[in-house]
Amino acid sequence: MGTEVSSQSEPRVADASPSNWVDRWAPIAWRPYLRLGRFDRPIGAWLLLFPCWWSQSLAQVASREPFPNFRYLLLFAVGAFAMRASGCAYNDYIDRHIDARVRRTASRPIPSGQVTPEAALAFTAIMALVGLAVLLQFNWFTIWLSISSLLIVAIYPFAKRVTPYPQLVLGLAFNWGALVGWTAIKGSLDWPAVALYAGCVLWTVGYDTIYAHQDKEDDALLGIGSTALHFGDDTISFVGAVYGLAGILWLTAGALAGAHLVFFLSVTLVFLQMSWQVATLDIRDPANCLRRFRSNRDVGLAVFLGLIVDMGLSWFAGLS
Structure with missing residues (x-):
């Protein structure tokens, strides 16, 4: 009974699901750091990971390989979750005074006093070292390309x-994996990866604009910029436009890489899903915005599965 009361009184992050595994199952001493790294809210790590998986898979489609490199998929997964944790801790350290003044973020570990700023920096470094250990498993072109992204991440x-x-800055940093996945397979950059990256940047601009509507009142009071504030009531048209351009660029990437019909069908399906986001978006309802933001994990999964099936078709074609 005593443990139950302690768990109920323990501080939690406002936008984490009440049933998240960190608050339910993780050791109490670990919870502040797992929250700092967003392990209680893994959607961001998935959105960081999918461009890596897409790019790797697209490169393997272009090479007519029949199966994905599962070792690389695992490495990218570990790297994405580690670097997402490192980036969030760094971001929270820089924004700790702002976060303390925003309703949704005041419960984060640093402003709520669960983690000291110094401990947050140590956590940032540890997670970055995990990411480095993963990165060193790839070719040197991929290693240096990945390191070059750190400037945008820092800014x-x-x-x-x-x-x-x-x-837009987030999109440029967050989707570097759309370049890295390709070079991990090919050892160099090519136009399909560039088109994929550009589409992913626009995708991020769209879904993060939706996400930013949760904080627009606080951001306006603090003088913080966001596309949610900048476009205001025109957000739906803006998000629809960038989503549409993202879809066109993904289709272009597939065409340049020699993808098959199944990939183009998967992109068409995700465009319908993104159209649902736009058509049902209510920028005055934070819960509505959060649900549509989180639904982008479905977008990532659908495109990835389309690429996996595309590889399988190459294998079947080789058998016939």
Whole structure:
């Protein structure tokens, strides 16, 4: 009974699901750091991971390989979750004074006092070392390409202080895996990866604009920029436009890589899903915005499965 009361009184992050595994199952001493790394809210890690998986799979489709490289898929998964945790801890350290003044983020580990700023920096470094260990398993071109993204990652937390388009900076940083996955297979950059990356950047701008509507009142009071504030009531048209361009660029990437019909069908399906997001979006309802933001995991999964099936078709074609 005593344990149950303690669990109920323990601070939780406001936008984490009440049934998340961290608050239910993780050792109590670990929970503040798992929350700091967003392990209680893994949607961001999935959105970071899918461009890596897409790019790797698209490169293997272009090479007419019949099966995905499962070792690389696992490495990208570990790397995505580690670097997402490191990036979030770094971002929370930089934004700790802002987060304390925003209703949704005031319960995060640093502003709520669960983790000290110094401990957050240590956690950032540890998770980055895990990411480095993963990165060293790839070729040197991929290693240096990945390292080059750190400048954008470092700049991102400051973007909202100087521009109304921080979502664009996030997109540039968050989707670097759309380049890295291709080079892990090919050892060089090619136009299909560039088109895929550009589409992923626009995808992120769209879904993070939806996400940003949860904080727009606080952001306006604090003088923080966001595309949610910049486009306001025109958000639905804006998100629809960037989603549409993202879909076109993904189709272009598939065509350049020599993908089959199944990939184009998967992109068509995800475009319908993104159209649902836009058609049903209520920018005045934070719960509505959060649900549509989280639904982008379905987008990532559908495109990935389309690429896996595409590889399988190449294998069947080789048998006939």
